[in-house]
Amino acid sequence: MVEKQRSALKSVFALSPFHIFDDNYVMAFNKLAGLQFSIVDIFRFSLLGFYEHFLGEEHRSSLLRDILARRSIKAKMPLLSKLKSMQQWRHCRLCVEDDEKQFGVAYWHVGHQLPTTNMCHKHSEQTLISGCYRCGWNNTDLRKHPLPSNTCPECEHELVALHNQQTNAANQSIQQLGLDLYYESPLPLRSKPRRQMLRSVEHAFGDTIRTRNQEYWKTKLQIENEFRLWTLENQIASYFDIKSEAELNTMLCLDSIINSPLKVTPMAHIIWLVFFNQIGQPNYAGLSLVS
Numbered sequence: 001m002v003e004k005q006r007s008a009l010k011s012v013f014a015l016s017p018f019h020i021f022d023d024n025y026v027m028a029f030n031k032l033a034g035l036q037f038s039i040v041d042i043f044r045f046s047l048l049g050f051y052e053h054f055l056g057e058e059h060r061s062s063l064l065r066d067i068l069a070r071r072s073i074k075a076k077m078p079l080l081s082k083l084k085s086m087q088q089w090r091h092c093r094l095c096v097e098d099d100e101k102q103f104g105v106a107y108w109h110v111g112h113q114l115p116t117t118n119m120c121h122k123h124s125e126q127t128l129i130s131g132c133y134r135c136g137w138n139n140t141d142l143r144k145h146p147l148p149s150n151t152c153p154e155c156e157h158e159l160v161a162l163h164n165q166q167t168n169a170a171n172q173s174i175q176q177l178g179l180d181l182y183y184e185s186p187l188p189l190r191s192k193p194r195r196q197m198l199r200s201v202e203h204a205f206g207d208t209i210r211t212r213n214q215e216y217w218k219t220k221l222q223i224e225n226e227f228r229l230w231t232l233e234n235q236i237a238s239y240f241d242i243k244s245e246a247e248l249n250t251m252l253c254l255d256s257i258i259n260s261p262l263k264v265t266p267m268a269h270i271i272w273l274v275f276f277n278q279i280g281q282p283n284y285a286g287l288s289l290v291s
């Protein structure tokens with residue numbers, strides 16, 4: 001069975017986690033199981049459940065039509081290549097052990113591949129593993145190593161997390177919001193209310209402006225400075241593959257989020273919302289839900 005899965009994965013899965021977000025999944029599902037998966041499964045077993053919150057309305061409906069018609073999916077996200085999480089496949093040691101015990105084979109968990117994730121969502125003390133610190137091997141190609149393992153395929157040492165990633169309230173909130181979005185993915189279930197992720201930062205910013213009794217430009221400058229300090233304190237740069245602080249600031253630019261929400265990385269929306277939440281501005285969970 002494992003061999004059958006391996007060969008199916010080899011034939012359809014692509015090089016890097018970038019491709020977790022494309023229609024190879026649909027093909028893989030049908031091939032692996034020999035039956036048609038439901039549309040909910042497609043969202044649950046790929047990053048679509050997370051990323052669909054950041055699609056424009058038109059794109060969202062055309063995506064749904066394409067999936068239902070089993071056509072190929074086009075759902076590009078801006079700046080995915082700048083996310084560290086997109087460069088290697090990640091796993092948790094204890095999840096691999098649990099999966100092997102329970103199913104006989106370990107598998108990749110979508111929750112571990114979310115760009116918001118640092119630690120395992122089931123084993124909160126476990127930093128995720130993306131490669132081997134002894135020989136420098138990284139799992140970037142599922143065709144060579146389709147299943148997660150706790151042993152390095154190159155040097156055969158045990159894979160361990162390099163160091164315990166520092167986690168703080170900001171990391172935890174970012175991770176939680178990412179998981180919430182993924183679990184709540186409502187696209188296939190239209191009757192449920194869904195978060196207005198693309199407009200949430202604008203709403204939180206507007207509320208902040210209204211609460212501080214001073215000129216608009218002054219408040220805006222204040223908030224942007226507070227945000228910059230907050231990103232430094234909380235090592236927000238560690239989520240990205242960037243060369244300078246200036247690059248980070250451009251990627252998380254408040255004006256861009258408000259003026260062209262579809263063109264910024266989904267992480268920018270999430271990071272700003274967590275920031276607003278931590279400085280006491282409206283709770284995104286309540287504010288952004290609409291029926």
Ligand SMILES: [Zn+2]
Binds near residue numbers: 092093096
């Ligand atoms: Zn785990």
Ligand SMILES: [Zn+2]
Binds near residue numbers: 133136152157
């Ligand atoms: Zn190694």
